[in-house]
Amino acid sequence: MIYDMTPLQWLSHVIFHPFEGYEDMRWKKQGSIKISMVIVFFLFVAQVFKARFGGFAFNMRAYSDIFNVVPILVQSVVYYLTWVVANWSFCTLLDGEGNMKRIAIYSAYALVPYIIGSILSTAVSYFITLDETIWMTALSQIGLWWSVVLMISGMKACHQYSFTKTIACMVLTVIGMLLMLCLLVLIMSLFQQVWLFFFTIYTEIMYRVRS
Amino acid sequence: MISVTRINIKKTLCVLLAFLMTCSLMATTVFAEDPCTSYSYNAWGKAVPSQNGYLVKDTITGKDMGLDQLSDPESPLFVSEKEPNALNDAKDFFLSSKNEFYIVDTGNNRILKTDVNFNLLACYKTFTGSKLTEEVVDETGATVTREVTDLKAPYGIYVDNDDIMYIADRDNQRVVKCNQNGEVITEYTRPDTELYNSQSFYCTKVIVDAAKNVYVICPAVNKGAIMFSPSGTFVGYYGANRVEVTAEVIKNKIWRKFASESQRATLVNATPVEYANFDIDSEGFIFTVTEVANVSTDAVKKLNPAGNNILELTTNAADLKFGDQETVTYSGTTYQTRLTDITIGDNGLINILDYTSGRIFQYDRDCNLLFTFGCDQEAQKSGFDNPNAIECLGNLIYVLDGRNNDVTVFEETLFGAYVHEAVELFNRGLYEEALEYWREVAKRDGNYNMAYVAIGRALLNQDNYDEALEYFKIAFDDEDYNRAFEARRKEMLRDNFTLITFLILILVVIMIVIGYLKKKGKIPQKLIRTFFKWLGTKLKPLADKVITAAKGGKKK
Numbered sequence: 001m002i003y004d005m006t007p008l009q010w011l012s013h014v015i016f017h018p019f020e021g022y023e024d025m026r027w028k029k030q031g032s033i034k035i036s037m038v039i040v041f042f043l044f045v046a047q048v049f050k051a052r053f054g055g056f057a058f059n060m061r062a063y064s065d066i067f068n069v070v071p072i073l074v075q076s077v078v079y080y081l082t083w084v085v086a087n088w089s090f091c092t093l094l095d096g097e098g099n100m101k102r103i104a105i106y107s108a109y110a111l112v113p114y115i116i117g118s119i120l121s122t123a124v125s126y127f128i129t130l131d132e133t134i135w136m137t138a139l140s141q142i143g144l145w146w147s148v149v150l151m152i153s154g155m156k157a158c159h160q161y162s163f164t165k166t167i168a169c170m171v172l173t174v175i176g177m178l179l180m181l182c183l184l185v186l187i188m189s190l191f192q193q194v195w196l197f198f199f200t201i202y203t204e205i206m207y208r209v210r211s
Numbered sequence: 212m213i214s215v216t217r218i219n220i221k222k223t224l225c226v227l228l229a230f231l232m233t234c235s236l237m238a239t240t241v242f243a244e245d246p247c248t249s250y251s252y253n254a255w256g257k258a259v260p261s262q263n264g265y266l267v268k269d270t271i272t273g274k275d276m277g278l279d280q281l282s283d284p285e286s287p288l289f290v291s292e293k294e295p296n297a298l299n300d301a302k303d304f305f306l307s308s309k310n311e312f313y314i315v316d317t318g319n320n321r322i323l324k325t326d327v328n329f330n331l332l333a334c335y336k337t338f339t340g341s342k343l344t345e346e347v348v349d350e351t352g353a354t355v356t357r358e359v360t361d362l363k364a365p366y367g368i369y370v371d372n373d374d375i376m377y378i379a380d381r382d383n384q385r386v387v388k389c390n391q392n393g394e395v396i397t398e399y400t401r402p403d404t405e406l407y408n409s410q411s412f413y414c415t416k417v418i419v420d421a422a423k424n425v426y427v428i429c430p431a432v433n434k435g436a437i438m439f440s441p442s443g444t445f446v447g448y449y450g451a452n453r454v455e456v457t458a459e460v461i462k463n464k465i466w467r468k469f470a471s472e473s474q475r476a477t478l479v480n481a482t483p484v485e486y487a488n489f490d491i492d493s494e495g496f497i498f499t500v501t502e503v504a505n506v507s508t509d510a511v512k513k514l515n516p517a518g519n520n521i522l523e524l525t526t527n528a529a530d531l532k533f534g535d536q537e538t539v540t541y542s543g544t545t546y547q548t549r550l551t552d553i554t555i556g557d558n559g560l561i562n563i564l565d566y567t568s569g570r571i572f573q574y575d576r577d578c579n580l581l582f583t584f585g586c587d588q589e590a591q592k593s594g595f596d597n598p599n600a601i602e603c604l605g606n607l608i609y610v611l612d613g614r615n616n617d618v619t620v621f622e623e624t625l626f627g628a629y630v631h632e633a634v635e636l637f638n639r640g641l642y643e644e645a646l647e648y649w650r651e652v653a654k655r656d657g658n659y660n661m662a663y664v665a666i667g668r669a670l671l672n673q674d675n676y677d678e679a680l681e682y683f684k685i686a687f688d689d690e691d692y693n694r695a696f697e698a699r700r701k702e703m704l705r706d707n708f709t710l711i712t713f714l715i716l717i718l719v720v721i722m723i724v725i726g727y728l729k730k731k732g733k734i735p736q737k738l739i740r741t742f743f744k745w746l747g748t749k750l751k752p753l754a755d756k757v758i759t760a761a762k763g764g765k766k767k
Contacts, residue, residue, distance in 0.1 A: 055696075056680075056683075056684055056689065056692050056696075057689040057690075057692050057693040057696065058689075060254075060687050060689055063684065063687075064254075064255065064687065065255075127700075129693050129696060129697045129700070130689075130690070130693045131697075
């Protein structure tokens with residue numbers, strides 16, 4: 001095999017070779033952070049697509065409700081960022097070889113099947129009836145599990161772990177993500193309180209000044 | 212001087228204009244306002260304004276009924292000088308098959324019989340022939356035992372087709388079966404069996420089925436209605452509610468598995484709530500309502516003779532909801548639906564009275580909400596304080612109020628008539644016949660969700676799929692949309708079958724040709740590449756133009 005490929009060719013090589021693709025990429029020191037950023041953006045797009053499009057019978061909410069982008073943003077971009085940070089924090093302590101950039105790239109590449117699967121299943125829902133939901137489910141499930149397999153082998157190659165250690169680290173990473181999100185919410189509410197406090201002082205002073 | 216007068220004229224003109232405007236505004240607001248604002252629920256369960264299906268026609272007090280005659284010695288209906296001429300905390304009334312009203316005047320311990328326009332026909336105060344006795348202190352101070360003649364806080368009444376009255380005489384703990392002359396035929400008292408484990412028999416409501424079996428509700432008994440045979444023997448319980456599954460019930464059930472005998476005794480038993488009221492429809496099905504607030508399990512039931520709830524079977528709906536869907540908190544008080552009475556009208560319309568809000572909810576026989584109307588005290592004319600009972604006849608609905616001591620008559624509006632006509636045809640499956648009525652309904656009330664579903668189904672029956680899809684979209688009806696979609700897709704495939712097969716054939720041929728050429732290595736890759744290059748050179752200036760235009764636009 002000849003390994004002089006363009007970054008996009010590397011991406012497809014990784015996706016279609018779940019078991020040795022990442023090892024090859026690591027050996028050749030390939031992977032582009034720009035493409036990763038684009039992929040994460042498309043993750044967000046896919047989530048929006050899932051929320052706002054689809055056949056009427058499958059996604060009635062898309063045709064009525066007010067659209068709030070914040071939860072979708074959290075579910076895509078924020079989850080990805082916390083995943084990368086949590087994974088890096090745990091795996092540096094547990095003798096992982098990957099650095100932050102590599103974790104970010106490998107994780108993003110693993111997301112591609114999931115993105116394609118969810119976009120395809122949403123598109124398919126325009127052509128099928130409720131009895132044929134199985135096609136939609138099949139598409140999204142295939143995408144999801146493909147991504148899971150890619151993610152496991154990506155993390156394994158990235159940190160040069162054994163299989164069991166990879167799984168353990170991924171579970172730890174998920175726990176870390178939860179912790180981080182919890183802390184984020186705490187900090188945000190705290191800052192809200194602080195902001196409110198200063199704002200009240202400001203209004204009070206303004207009343208005094210004016211009167 | 213001139214300028215001053217000019218200003219004055221301007222000022223007066225302004226004032227006049229303002230006055231006129233306020234006058235006209237006031238006039239419009241006064242005439243446009245309706246005492247009760249009606250609403251229905253959209254596909255997401257949110258309340259949206261709706262047209263009134265019923266409006267208050269009249270309120271009738273005791274005086275209007277002619278209760279003065281009871282204390283007038285010259286009248287044939289004279290009872291006594293002191294007989295009150297108003298209702299007092301009336302708990303129930305009943306419309307008999309001969310269209311006569313029997314009003315249970317609980318506070319005055321009497322039954323009033325009126326005609327359909329509430330003109331007094333008779334008053335029943337004493338009943339002869341009772342087997343019960345009571346001890347009374349007479350004038351000399353001695354206790355005397357005598358036969359029970361008076362009613363003591365009667366709570367409910369039923370009158371069968373032979374004009375035999377069944378009165379739930381609550382504080383005497385009996386149900387009296389008597390004829391029109393006030394002679395007691397049978398009395399139903401506390402059953403003397405092991406099965407009946409309540410000490411008292413404070414009965415509140417009574418109904419009788421076609422076989423003259425008597426069903427009695429006692430609020431202390433939660434096993435269902437107490438059922439008596441025509442002769443007065445206890446038969447059993449009928450149609451108990453189920454226990455609502457709450458977190459506490461589940462917790463107790465799990466805990467019970469591990470607890471010891473003595474611990475188990477201290478645990479609270481999961482008991483169902485009793486139902487408050489019932490009504491029997493023309494087909495002999497008994498409808499019950501549960502008055503306890505915040506109960507969703509078995510709030511309204513339709514019972515077959517075996518006592519099983521068949522409402523979910525007959526309506527094909529898994530999750531039926533009755534009453535207000537949103538709890539309202541207003542100045543510290545939370546208002547929750549308490550369904551106090553139910554009556555079944557023509558065409559199986561279900562009318563439910565909500566004690567809390569004083570509203571009447573009308574459902575069709577498939578339990579789709581048709582109208583809400585009536586309101587509590589805050590509004591003027593139809594404000595209810597203690598709405599106790601509801602009856603209906605034709606296009607009229609009567610509500611008895613125990614605090615205001617009057618009967619309010621609601622009359623169907625034109626909009627209501629359209630809806631009823633449409634619903635009747637719709638429920639019989641005559642979608643196309645109902646179409647014109649539904650179009651009229653949709654014209655009058657754009658929020659009426661059911662109209663869009665019905666119009667859509669009619670259009671679907673006429674194979675007008677595209678329009679049907681539009682209507683189902685408006686109504687947010689996914690299942691009907693799905694059916695219409697399936698039909699349209701099938702039609703589309705059938706119409707374009709030749710085209711589709713042709714395209715597929717062409718695609719297959721192209722694939723085969725490409726495969727063949729590839730195998731032979733005869734694909735003119737150079738030619739293709741030059742073609743794309745040529746296309747690129749042609750397209751590049753165009754793209755540049757667009758980019759520069761966009762950039763220029765941004766700069767401006």
